[in-house]
Amino acid sequence: MALVRDATAAPSMHNAQPWRFQYSRRNRVFHLRADLRGALPHTDPVLRALHIGCGAALMNLRVAVAHEGWQATTRVLPDPSDPMLLATVTLTGPLGDKDDPAALYPAVHTRHTSRYPFAETPLPDAVLTALAEAAHREHLSLSFASGSHLRSVMDLALEAEARNLTDAGAAADLARFTRRADDTRPATEGVPEYAFGPRRRIGKAPMRDFAGGKPIPGRPTVDFETAPHLALLSTARDRPLDWLRTGQATERVLLRATVEGVSTSFLTQALEWHDLRWPLRDPMSGNAYVQMVLRLGYGPPGTRTPRRPVHDVLDLEP
Known part of the structure; x- marks a missing residue:
């Protein structure tokens, strides 16, 4: 369907x-x-x-x-x-x-997560306004990290990424949903090797290493942004209702960004650690709970990843 x-x-x-x-x-x-x-x-x-x-x-x-x-x-x-x-x-x-x-x-079908470097080019004010309005339509606040807050968010993401690479539970979750080139499992879910993106050599964009720190022959190492554009989606409360609203707001922002020619990726590592999530918030903001961190910029549009066939996710009733 x-x-x-x-x-x-x-x-x-x-x-x-x-x-x-x-x-x-x-x-x-x-x-x-x-x-x-x-x-x-x-x-x-x-x-x-x-x-x-x-x-x-x-x-x-x-x-x-x-x-x-x-x-x-x-x-x-x-x-x-x-x-x-x-x-x-x-x-x-x-x-x-x-x-x-x-x-x-x-x-809907042209939006893909881009794990490649973005240009240092600033995003126009009109684009930032459109993205903030997209989040607001779904009852969320979207803010753009800058100055000391931006540095704090990047540091927290880097700390979380370092933890993930040495944490057995995080490694198990990652291994279950990543696909190396020699993987024989059906390619209907997870992140395949071709979508891992390059490794970061220098730069401040704290990208997730979907290889789990393991070498991949032929995988390039490149320079990422020194000052990435990061957007934070936040809510006043932290309930399942807020999480569902976050998903709708996140996708509306991503779709609007795609329409505007802006590439996107996720920086959710710090959200996965209870002690790192709270410091993500902007101390000047009234929103207590950061729900999503997005990286925005001008660059490659990203790579399509597999999806389960419709018959595997849909039940039809009379």
Whole structure:
């Protein structure tokens, strides 16, 4: 089903794809459920990243539904007795004259995470404003780190990356969802070797090493930015509702960035360590919980990563 194929183009941590859809033809309702096949037990013990990934898929579904000309009603966490039911999307009738999400549809399948160096070129104010507005539409605050706050965020990410490379649990989660060239497992999930990106030689962009510190023959080593453009998405509270909103806001920001010709990647390492997450916040901001850190810039658009086939993530009901 094309709408679910669009939804699953969303990003998720380690490309774990922690979602499953059900569609009722009679009621024209999509159910979005958490799929624990995509859980990361050590890195994401409370399922925060799982909810964010599912929220991103929900945003893509909303965009695709609007693109197809449907008005839809979205309910998040509709059943308190079923916490794995994350959202429902009900198709209610023809779309009105104007719906903003539909304009983002061209970016759904062209958005890819870019793990390559970006130019040092500043982002125009108009682009920054558009990205902040995209987050605000999903009830999140987006801020751009600068000065001492930027240096702090980069230092925390570097500390977290160093921990990840020596932590057995983090290594196990990474190994489960990475694919080396000689891997014989089906290539339907995770980050394949061709999408690892180059190793950082110098520069301040704290990129995740998907090789886990292990050498890969022929993998290049390059210079990254000295002052990367980092955007932080934050919420006032830290509940599953906030995590789902974060996923929707993150994907809306990423789609808008793609439309504007801006490449993106994730710097989530410090978010994975309880003691490093709190210091990420801007002390001048009123938002207590940083939920996502994005790297933005002008550079290669990134590489497509595999997705599970639609029949593996969709159940059709009469």
